[in-house]
Amino acid sequence: QKEVEQNSGPLSVPEGAIASLNCTYSDRGSQSFFWYRQYSGKSPELIMFIYSNGDKEDGRFTAQLNKASQYVSLLIRDSQPSDSATYLCAGINAGGTSYGKLTFGQGTILTVHP
Amino acid sequence: EAGVTQFPSHSVIEKGQTVTLRCDPISGHDNLYWYRRVMGKEIKFLLHFVKESKQDESGMPNNRFLAERTGGTYSTLKVQPAELEDSGVYFCASSQYRLYEQYFGPGTRLTVT
Numbered sequence: 001q002k003e004v005e006q007n008s009g010p011l012s013v014p015e016g017a018i019a020s021l022n023c024t025y026s027d028r029g030s031q032s033f034f035w036y037r038q039y040s041g042k043s044p045e046l047i048m049f050i051y052s053n054g055d056k057e058d059g060r061f062t063a064q065l066n067k068a069s070q071y072v073s074l075l076i077r078d079s080q081p082s083d084s085a086t087y088l089c090a091g092i093n094a095g096g097t098s099y100g101k102l103t104f105g106q107g108t109i110l111t112v113h114p
Numbered sequence: 115e116a117g118v119t120q121f122p123s124h125s126v127i128e129k130g131q132t133v134t135l136r137c138d139p140i141s142g143h144d145n146l147y148w149y150r151r152v153m154g155k156e157i158k159f160l161l162h163f164v165k166e167s168k169q170d171e172s173g174m175p176n177n178r179f180l181a182e183r184t185g186g187t188y189s190t191l192k193v194q195p196a197e198l199e200d201s202g203v204y205f206c207a208s209s210q211y212r213l214y215e216q217y218f219g220p221g222t223r224l225t226v227t
Contacts, residue, residue: 045218046215100145100169101170104157
């Protein structure tokens with residue numbers, strides 16, 4: 001079982017719709033979670049992080065964390081074609097010497113079509 | 115403020131050769147990380163420096179990989195000798211006080227033929 005799993009996609013949504021990206025994790029010691037966006041051939045770019053159960057909103061983005069279900073999601077409201085990218089979910093277990101180690105999922109490709 | 119830079123952007127070498135990748139973190143960032151993505155797989159952690167010290171090298175695949183961080187500034191990752199399975203994109207990232215906010219460089223695409 002992968003430590004962090006994302007729905008493989010690709011996910012295609014029309015412009016203006018809500019895009020929902022999901023991620024599950026197996027390490028119960030994981031404490032914080034991150035969503036990175038990666039355009040083709042570019043570096044991953046941090047867009048949101050969350051460490052408390054519940055929702056965290058930042059502009060058009062909402063991250064959700066449910067530690068009991070070991071589930072993380074990212075909602076993108078009013079999706080734009082410029083949101084088309086690969087979205088990477090990552091977790092971190094701050095215990096021990098590996099406190100800086102991000103564990104990534106394989107990524108979900110999102111396409112927003114006009 | 116300049117971001118994380120990596121050099122070279124691409125490298126094509128033959129099996130058995132040596133390659134050295136370089137990463138310059140964001141100025142003032144004490145934490146530097148190396149990650150790798152091989153074809154079709156997720157990005158995987160290789161190691162973490164705090165200043166010039168190796169904090170965590172649990173992700174280094176084998177002793178053909180050697181990472182250094184001279185004076186706590188730039189870092190190099192040497193692969194010697196390179197094998198076919200070393201092909202992939204090598205990312206460097208850095209962070210300062212907020213360890214979790216890691217900023218990634220553009221990556222070095224390594225192809226071993």
